Amino acid sequence: MTDIGALQGTLHHEAKRLEEQYSGVLGLDLKKRLLGPVLSLLVVAYLTLCFFAFDVPGVMEKARGDMAQLYALDAYAHKVHAKYQFRKAEQGFVVSLEGNRRAIYKEPPEWVEQSAEQTSIFLGDDGALHFADDVVTYTHPDFDEAFTFRVGDGVPQFVSGADAPWLKVSKTQVNARPSLYTRIWLTKNKVEVHRYFVGWENFWFDFDSTLNGLSAAELMSLAFSSERLDPDVSNLRFMFSEFRTNSEWHHGEVYFALLQTLIMAMVGTLIAGILALPLAFVAAANVNPVKLARTGVRRFFDFLRGVDMLIWSLIFIRAFGLGPLSGIFAIFFTDTGTFGKLFSEAIENADKKQAEGVQATGASPVQKYRFGLFPQILPLFISQMLYYLESNTRSATVIGALGAGGIGLKLIETMRTRQDWENTLYLIFLIIVVVMMMDQLSGWLRRKLIEGRN
Amino acid sequence: MKALTLSLLEDVDVAAHLALAEASRLAEISQAYERVARRRTLYTLSLLGLCVLCIFGGLFVAGQANSGGFWAGLYKFFDYPAELFIGAYEEGVPGLFALVLQYFPYLVETINIALVSTLLAFFLGGALSFVASRNLVSNRLVVAVMRRVMDIFRAFPEIVIALLLVLIFGPSPVAAAIAVTTHTIGALAKQFSEVNENCDLKAAEGIRSVGGNWMEQIRFGILPQVLPNFLSYTLLRLEVNVRASAILGFVGAGGLGAELKMVVDWNYGADILVIIFMLVLSITSIDYLSGWIRQKLIGQTGQV
Numbered sequence: 079m080t081d082i083g084a085l086q087g088t089l090h091h092e093a094k095r096l097e098e099q100y101s102g103v104l105g106l107d108l109k110k111r112l113l114g115p116v117l118s119l120l121v122v123a124y125l126t127l128c129f130f131a132f133d134v135p136g137v138m139e140k141a142r143g144d145m146a147q148l149y150a151l152d153a154y155a156h157k158v159h160a161k162y163q164f165r166k167a168e169q170g171f172v173v174s175l176e177g178n179r180r181a182i183y184k185e186p187p188e189w190v191e192q193s194a195e196q197t198s199i200f201l202g203d204d205g206a207l208h209f210a211d212d213v214v215t216y217t218h219p220d221f222d223e224a225f226t227f228r229v230g231d232g233v234p235q236f237v238s239g240a241d242a243p244w245l246k247v248s249k250t251q252v253n254a255r256p257s258l259y260t261r262i263w264l265t266k267n268k269v270e271v272h273r274y275f276v277g278w279e280n281f282w283f284d285f286d287s288t289l290n291g292l293s294a295a296e297l298m299s300l301a302f303s304s305e306r307l308d309p310d311v312s313n314l315r316f317m318f319s320e321f322r323t324n325s326e327w328h329h330g331e332v333y334f335a336l337l338q339t340l341i342m343a344m345v346g347t348l349i350a351g352i353l354a355l356p357l358a359f360v361a362a363a364n365v366n367p368v369k370l371a372r373t374g375v376r377r378f379f380d381f382l383r384g385v386d387m388l389i390w391s392l393i394f395i396r397a398f399g400l401g402p403l404s405g406i407f408a409i410f411f412t413d414t415g416t417f418g419k420l421f422s423e424a425i426e427n428a429d430k431k432q433a434e435g436v437q438a439t440g441a442s443p444v445q446k447y448r449f450g451l452f453p454q455i456l457p458l459f460i461s462q463m464l465y466y467l468e469s470n471t472r473s474a475t476v477i478g479a480l481g482a483g484g485i486g487l488k489l490i491e492t493m494r495t496r497q498d499w500e501n502t503l504y505l506i507f508l509i510i511v512v513v514m515m516m517d518q519l520s521g522w523l524r525r526k527l528i529e530g531r532n
Numbered sequence: 533m534k535a536l537t538l539s540l541l542e543d544v545d546v547a548a549h550l551a552l553a554e555a556s557r558l559a560e561i562s563q564a565y566e567r568v569a570r571r572r573t574l575y576t577l578s579l580l581g582l583c584v585l586c587i588f589g590g591l592f593v594a595g596q597a598n599s600g601g602f603w604a605g606l607y608k609f610f611d612y613p614a615e616l617f618i619g620a621y622e623e624g625v626p627g628l629f630a631l632v633l634q635y636f637p638y639l640v641e642t643i644n645i646a647l648v649s650t651l652l653a654f655f656l657g658g659a660l661s662f663v664a665s666r667n668l669v670s671n672r673l674v675v676a677v678m679r680r681v682m683d684i685f686r687a688f689p690e691i692v693i694a695l696l697l698v699l700i701f702g703p704s705p706v707a708a709a710i711a712v713t714t715h716t717i718g719a720l721a722k723q724f725s726e727v728n729e730n731c732d733l734k735a736a737e738g739i740r741s742v743g744g745n746w747m748e749q750i751r752f753g754i755l756p757q758v759l760p761n762f763l764s765y766t767l768l769r770l771e772v773n774v775r776a777s778a779i780l781g782f783v784g785a786g787g788l789g790a791e792l793k794m795v796v797d798w799n800y801g802a803d804i805l806v807i808i809f810m811l812v813l814s815i816t817s818i819d820y821l822s823g824w825i826r827q828k829l830i831g832q833t834g835q836v
Contacts, residue, residue: 128648132705146700345590384816389808390781396612399600473690479691513687
């Protein structure tokens with residue numbers, strides 16, 4: 079009993095002692111304790127303020143979600159039109175890709191069945207449409223009663239059927255969109271059905287190319303067959319040229335644009351690194367004792383960096399015209415400043431013992447820096463260049479969109495048409511793949527060159 | 533005496549032999565050294581040659597693809613800046629001051645876009661970085677998936693997202709903020725997870741030993757260690773993001789960039805110069821300010 083009492087006493091005493099010794103730990107002072115909540119509160123207040131300053135609710139209300147859905151659909155799917163024109167009744171339903179007159183399917187697909195009396199168009203999950211004797215009958219799985227319309231005699235008439243939310247009948251036309259993948263459109267002149275299919279059509283070869291629709295195995299055997307498709311060139315070459323000149327996907331132009339972007343990033347970074355290196359030595363306090371020159375070069379670096387790449391590209395586009403040359407100059411102007419700052423800091427942080435050791439052997443000043451200092455900063459020099467090579471690939475895309483050409487310009491061009499969303503998606507995909515590849519490459523080279531040395 | 537002389541002569545002979553052997557060994561070493569040196573010089577020269585080839589080949593291709601020529605352009609290089617300065621001179625000092633006041637709200641908007649994006653990305657990227665660090669998460673699959681998510685976020689150039697969002701939202705700073713945030717989440721998460729992987733795990737183990745769960749281990753064991761570095765990287769990003777949000781304005785995402793695009797199209801020299809001046813001034817001051825705070829935080833200028 080007394081033992082426990084004594085123990086309790088000791089513990090109490092020990093706790094008191096600890097509290098006195100480390101008073102700041104057990105009870106943080108008020109200022110420190112308040113710092114967290116106050117900062118969080120400030121951040122929340124600021125974000126709320128910006129939420130309303132940017133008018134997020136208003137923007138969201140006005141956002142064209144429907145357009146986004148359509149654009150997205152167009153990006154990953156292709157649309158096939160089946161069109162019947164009363165003026166050209168003898169042709170029947172003409173099935174074409176995106177309504178393009180040069181992309182008409184010679185044999186109608188299996189979902190369009192035409193006979194002398196009746197045409198049936200099967201729309202997958204959205205039922206089927208039958209057309210006979212100037213009457214369009216549309217059956218939808220959700221509705222027992224069929225929708226019938228009288229067409230061909232002036233404005234289309236809605237004869238019978240339920241009141242479906244996706245059906246719009248106006249004074250001049252009937253527009254039905256039972257799902258995102260199907261559209262039926264009746265006017266005075268025509269009966270038109272659009273059906274979307276997931277996937278990119280004619281990605282490899284043009285619609286009217288002899289190679290279109292061939293399987294990979296067939297193409298392989300063709301490539302090594304001695305029978306020439308085009309008597310002038312080999313089959314492999316013919317295939318390549320057909321791929322390159324694809325009139326819808328423009329593979330040749332796209333890959334050349336990609337090359338331009340890569341050239342912009344690579345050449346810009348290289349020139350910047352080469353120019354910044356000697357200037358960085360001038361700006362380093364442990365190399366150059368002349369303060370005036372040092373300050374001058376440093377302010378020059380700040381100027382190059384501070385005038386943003388955006389502004390440099392505007393100036394160079396004015397001087398050199400639209401194209402990657404202006405992009406190269408914009409990148410190397412900005413990055414000479416960045417590299418200069420980074421390199422000169424690295425030189426100042428370098429260990430001076432090695433340089434002194436080299437000097438002690440009677441080396442000239444140039445030799446002293448070449449053998450005593452340069453090897454120390456070379457790894458950093460290379461790793462920064464590689465790091466910026468990756469980031470400049472992205473920057474080159476951005477300034478490309480401002481007019482410096484390359485893949486950025488291509489991207490903005492396809493977006494402006496607001497129709498070629500599949501091309502846009504293709505370009506975005508290529509850009510991301512290239513940026514990720516450059517990232518991997520620069521990381522790999524960095525590990526190989528820098529860490530592999532030690 | 534004779535014998536001694538003989539033995540001496542013999543010694544000299546031996547010494548000469550030894551010296552000869554030494555000299556030939558030295559010659560061998562120096563030859564080997566020269567071989568290595570020659571090979572290294574060859575590597576260096578071929579690497580430099582490759583660089584030179586890249587530069588000139590690239591410049592040639594770029595020059596061909598450019599709509600204007602290099603030499604003609606060089607000659608015209610100062611024309612545009614001169615034009616801007618003449619425009620500004622004609623405006624006079626009071627006019628320029630009025631322009632600064634006119635464009636100031638747009639500058640605030642651009643900086644706000646950058647600040648909001650950086651803040652959001654700091655929180656989201658920080659959260660992502662903890663589940664993407666190999667030393668904090670034992671499940672390899674989770675780490676691998678999170679790293680890929682990070683890479684994809686980072687690979688998206690801001691302009692791609694901004695262009696798409698401008699179409700949906702219309703010209704609005706929201707588009708720019710989302711675009712910049714997305715890219716910054718990826719970029720910061722990568723840098724943060726590198727910081728996490730270099731941190732000391734003892735503190736987290738201590739928390740675990742007294743029964744702390746994963747969240748508590750991160751909150752009390754890891755976060756206090758990494759927070760200064762996190763903040764330092766975030767401040768560096770802030771400067772990058774101010775530049776990015778200015779550029780995004782150029783494709784219609786609001787802020788000073790949008791105004792710049794307009795006056796560039798209309799060729800208002802004074803307005804262009806005022807906007808450029810405001811942009812450069814704010815970028816430079818944010819650069820200095822963030823450098824100063826970073827120095828306070830981690831005691832030295834952190835490298836990118």
